[in-house]
Every structure is written in C-alpha cells, then in structure tokens.
Amino acid sequence: DGRTKRNSLRGGAVASELSKRRAVAAIGIPVCIAVAYTGGVVFAAGLGVLAYLGVGEIGAMLGDRGSRHMNRVGALLAGLFPLAAFLFGPQAVGWLAVACLLGLLGFATLHIPPPEMPFQTAALTFTAVLYVGGLLSFGVSLREYLPERLEGTLLFFLPVVVTWVVDTAAYTGGRAMGRRKMAPAISPNKTVEGGLSGLLAGPIAAVTYAWIALPGFTASLGLGLLVVLGFMLAAAAILGDLVESSLKRECQVKDSSALLPGHGGLLDRMDSLLWTIPVAYFFIAMFA
Numbered sequence: 001d002g003r004t005k006r007n008s009l010r011g012g013a014v015a016s017e018l019s020k021r022r023a024v025a026a027i028g029i030p031v032c033i034a035v036a037y038t039g040g041v042v043f044a045a046g047l048g049v050l051a052y053l054g055v056g057e058i059g060a061m062l063g064d065r066g067s068r069h070m071n072r073v074g075a076l077l078a079g080l081f082p083l084a085a086f087l088f089g090p091q092a093v094g095w096l097a098v099a100c101l102l103g104l105l106g107f108a109t110l111h112i113p114p115p116e117m118p119f120q121t122a123a124l125t126f127t128a129v130l131y132v133g134g135l136l137s138f139g140v141s142l143r144e145y146l147p148e149r150l151e152g153t154l155l156f157f158l159p160v161v162v163t164w165v166v167d168t169a170a171y172t173g174g175r176a177m178g179r180r181k182m183a184p185a186i187s188p189n190k191t192v193e194g195g196l197s198g199l200l201a202g203p204i205a206a207v208t209y210a211w212i213a214l215p216g217f218t219a220s221l222g223l224g225l226l227v228v229l230g231f232m233l234a235a236a237a238i239l240g241d242l243v244e245s246s247l248k249r250e251c252q253v254k255d256s257s258a259l260l261p262g263h264g265g266l267l268d269r270m271d272s273l274l275w276t277i278p279v280a281y282f283f284i285a286m287f288a
Contacts, residue, residue: 024263036157037153039143039152045082047137048081050136051078052076054132054266055077057256057265058247059074061247061248065250070125074125082133085138086144104125132274142277142280142284155284160277161209162205162209162237162276163233166205170197174190174194178191186249187245190245202232203230207227225287229280237272237275240271241272255268
C-alpha cells in the first residue's frame with residue numbers, strides 16, 4: 001500500500017509538471033510568433049527583455065556561489081544590444097561591446113574596493129552581458145535579413161526549429177541507443193549516441209524547413225549549403241546546451257531560475273539558441 005501511494009504521488013507530480021509545461025508553452029509560443037511577426041522595434045524590445053532577464057539569472061546564480069556580479073547594470077546593458085542592432089545594424093554589437101567593457105571596468109574600479117576584486121567583477125559582468133545580450137541581438141539582424149515580413153519571420157525561426165528538432169533527436173536517440181557518456185562531468189545523461197542523433201537530424205531539419213517555408217531562399221542558398229548550415233546549427237545547439245549545463249554545475253543549481261513553471265529559467269530555454277541564432281545569421285550573411 002505504501003509503495004502504491006508513493007507511485008500515485010509521483011505520478012501526480014509528473015502530471016502536474018506536464019500541465020505546467022503545456023500551459024507555459026500554450027501562452028509563450030503564440031506570443032513569440034506574434035512578436036517576431038510584428039518585427040521592428042517591438043521584436044528588438046522583446047529580445048531586449050529576454051536579454052535583461054537572462055543576465056539577471058546569471059547574476060543570481062553567480063551571487064549564490066559568492067561571485068560578485070554587477071547584476072542590475074549588466075542586465076540593463078544586455079537589454080540594449082538588440083535595440084542597438086535594430087537601430088544601427090549588426091556592426092553596432094561590436095561598438096556597444098567596447099563601450100560596455102570600458103564602462104564596466106571604469107565603474108567597477110571607482111566603486112568596488114580592490115580587496116573585493118573589481119576587475120573580476122567587471123569581467124564576469126561583461127561576459128554575461130555579451131554572452132546573452134550580444135549573441136541574442138543577432139536575432140534582430142536575422143529577422144530583418146529578408147525584407148518581406150513573413151519571410152523574415154520564417155527565416156528567424158529556421159534556427160529555432162532546427163534547435164528544437166536537434167534537441168528532440170538527441171534526447172530520443174540517447175534514450176534508445178545511448179551507451180557512452182558525452183561529458184559526464186557536465187551532464188551525465190547526455191550520450192555520444194544522442195549527440196550523433198542530433199547531428200544527423202540538424203541537416204534534415206534545416207533542408208525540410210527551408211524547402212517548405214522558404215522556397216526562394218532555399219533556391220538561392222542551394223541544397224549543399226543548407227546541409228552544411230544544418231550540421232553547424234546542430235553542433236552549435238549541442239555546445240550551447242553543454243555550456244549552460246556547465247554553468248549550472250559551477251553554480252550548483254538544477255535550473256537557471258524558477259521563472260517558467262515546469263521549464264526552469266529563461267536560460268534553460270535559450271541556452272542552445274544563444275549559439276544557433278548567431279551561427280545562422282553569420283552563415284546566411286556570408287553565403288546567401
């Protein structure tokens with residue numbers, strides 16, 4: 001009876017988690033699509049909010065481990081990157097990065113005593129700002145790459161869809177065939193077989209999505225380059241996931257935050273996208 005009761009409670013907890021995940025997805029996915037389709041300053045501001053919250057999560061995780069981080073300043077600076085990319089183009093990311101580095105070093109030097117490690121504080125803050133805000137800002141450039149609204153939206157979702165497919169393939173492939181650990185010190189559940197499944201799924205997802213949603217773009221880029229792009233996106237998605245897993249291990253937390261019920265934090269949802277979105281933009285800008 002005790003075992004039956006425990007199994008029942010465990011099943012109820014799983015069902016509750018699944019219902020939370022579905023509720024968040026049911027709200028979040030339509031909102032993301034609508035904001036991306038609207039484009040312009042609305043889309044840039046939306047990515048700015050995500051960057052602000054993402055850097056806030058990093059600051060909170062580091063703070064819990066005793067590492068000093070200029071959380072509010074860093075979050076505000078990160079939120080500026082997508083807006084700068086919209087107003088001045090992708091080259092603004094480099095300009096703003098230099099300004100942030102100088103500003104953070106100067107601010108930390110003037111306001112943090114040497115025993116409290118101002119240089120390290122500025123370095124941690126700058127890395128978080130550039131990692132979340134800087135990388136996410138290329139979503140604006142990718143969305144604006146094609147002038148027509150629907151095509152621009154569909155192009156932005158290319159790395160998003162490929163990332164989701166790679167994630168799913170890596171999970172299912174790992175569950176079905178996983179034997180060898182990929183990075184046991186970082187993420188014990190990830191396997192080499194799961195990673196290979198994701199790498200194989202990436203090109204298939206990229207070609208299929210582009211062929212259905214962006215036939216003109218597919219014709220201009222060509223099948224061979226789409227396969228290469230899909231492979232690069234798959235590799236980037238896997239690395240992005242591992243990087244965030246490593247950060248969470250370093251900070252000894254399970255999730256980056258509890259912001260999204262059933263999903264963890266924003267960084268838990270964006271970890272791979274922070275890699276795949278800039279990879280997609282630079283590849284397309286070079287070869288399309």
